[in-house]
Amino acid sequence: MYLIKLDGLEFLDIYRHKHRQFYSFSATVYLKKMEARNILCFVAIVAFASCDELKLAKDLKFKLNDGNLMPMIGLGTYQLKGSELIQDVLDKALGAGYRLIDTAKLYENEKEIGEALKVLLPKHNLTRQDIFITTKLAPFELGGKAYESLKESIKKLDCEYVDLYLIHWPGDFLSNASDDKNGKNRIKSWELMVKGVKDGLAKSIGVSNFNIRHLTELSKNDHGIKPAVNQVECNPNYPQIELKEFLQKDKTLMQAYFSLGGTGNQNLLKNEKVGEIAKKLGKSPAQILLRWAVQQNIAVIPKATKQNHLEQNIDLNFVIPEEEIKILNSFPQNKITPDPETIA
Numbered sequence: 252m253y254l255i256k257l258d259g260l261e262f263l264d265i266y267r268h269k270h271r272q273f274y275s276f277s278a279t280v281y282l283k284k285m286e287a288r289n290i291l292c293f294v295a296i297v298a299f300a301s302c303d304e305l306k307l308a309k310d311l312k313f314k315l316n317d318g319n320l321m322p323m324i325g326l327g328t329y330q331l332k333g334s335e336l337i338q339d340v341l342d343k344a345l346g347a348g349y350r351l352i353d354t355a356k357l358y359e360n361e362k363e364i365g366e367a368l369k370v371l372l373p374k375h376n377l378t379r380q381d382i383f384i385t386t387k388l389a390p391f392e393l394g395g396k397a398y399e400s401l402k403e404s405i406k407k408l409d410c411e412y413v414d415l416y417l418i419h420w421p422g423d424f425l426s427n428a429s430d431d432k433n434g435k436n437r438i439k440s441w442e443l444m445v446k447g448v449k450d451g452l453a454k455s456i457g458v459s460n461f462n463i464r465h466l467t468e469l470s471k472n473d474h475g476i477k478p479a480v481n482q483v484e485c486n487p488n489y490p491q492i493e494l495k496e497f498l499q500k501d502k503t504l505m506q507a508y509f510s511l512g513g514t515g516n517q518n519l520l521k522n523e524k525v526g527e528i529a530k531k532l533g534k535s536p537a538q539i540l541l542r543w544a545v546q547q548n549i550a551v552i553p554k555a556t557k558q559n560h561l562e563q564n565i566d567l568n569f570v571i572p573e574e575e576i577k578i579l580n581s582f583p584q585n586k587i588t589p590d591p592e593t594i595a
């Protein structure tokens with residue numbers, strides 16, 4: 252593993268793939284930001300890496316604050332139900348190059364995903380280690396049930412360990428939102444999730460829908476492990492600028508959900524300005540919305556069932572110029588999911 256950090260490079264990783272023996276090059280690099288001396292270094296590194304195989308975009312991985320690597324683009328599976336559909340979508344997704352699957356106990360599809368992967372990994376010449384599985388602790392199990400719930404998810408997914416386990420929501424759905432019990436349950440869950448890491452049940456742990464207050468409180472009781480990821484609603488209508496800045500303190504990665512506005516909501520995909528930028532750059536509106544996130548080092552997990560959508564969403568190897576980014580950053584604020592601010 253080579254981790255190279257140069258001024259002007261936001262992220263640069265070159266690592267050797269243990270199994271296939273090729274170098275995979277992954278970077279979120281904005282060449283125009285680089286100084287001349289860094290361009291020389293960069294060229295040298297690329298020349299070195301190109302002895303083998305260079306892969307861009309689809310293979311991009313983020314290095315989490317615990318050292319584990321996580322694909323930048325994953326497949327969301329909320330509302331993906333039924334063995335046949337799941338098998339079909341995962342088959343297409345693995346074929347298109349997806350290596351991260353995002354699920355949750357709440358989605359009630361862990362078992363079907365586990366069953367599909369048993370068939371599909373060999374079909375695509377992949378092993379468990381080649382893919383990254385995220386699942387989440389259900390809000391109604393927040394607290395003392397976290398460890399058992401993690402074990403249940405692993406059993407359903409039939410996968411020995413998960414790559415990332417998240418607290419789905421800062422509240423427990425059972426107590427009043429303003430009840431202090433929510434905070435106590437978050438801390439208890441975290442303690443048990445840390446045990447899950449130590450026992451090899453989860454490679455990384457993180458949170459979802461946590462605001463700055465929830466994160467600050469957790470940092471005082473983190474048992475030596477900081478959240479690797481905070482998965483939150485994030486798109487040009489809700490860019491989470493303050494939260495993203497705060498997360499940098501602990502190198503917690505922001506992972507966006509609802510990048511396309513959520514299933515059944517066409518507001519962003521049909522937005523006139525997004526459409527104009529897409530036309531100008533020869534991309535689809537979905538690609539613009541996803542690249543907007545990835546370009547600022549925000550991971551994405553778009554859900555798609557259609558082949559052309561799956562292929563587009565992982566094909567983000569282009570740059571949105573600064574002028575167009577400014578347009579996307581000037582969208583009115585409009586949050587879709589409930590605000591976690593209400594949770595004590």
Ligand SMILES: NC(=O)c1ccc[n+]([C@@H]2O[C@H](COP(=O)([O-])OP(=O)(O)OC[C@H]3O[C@@H](n4cnc5c(N)ncnc54)[C@H](OP(=O)(O)O)[C@@H]3O)[C@@H](O)[C@H]2O)c1
Pocket residue numbers: 326327328329330353354419459460482483507508509510511512513514515520535537538552553554555556557559560561563564
């Ligand atoms: N942590 C949390 O609290 C939380 C909350 C919500 C979601 N999530 C996660 O985030 C994932 C993403 O959110 P989401 O699934 O609700 O919504 P989304 O990814 O924003 O949007 C999915 C919708 O966009 C459509 N779509 C996908 N690619 C497209 C393309 N290239 N062009 C046009 N339409 C396209 C899909 O249609 P087709 O299916 O027809 O392709 C689907 O209707 C979820 O699946 C879940 O894993 C997490």
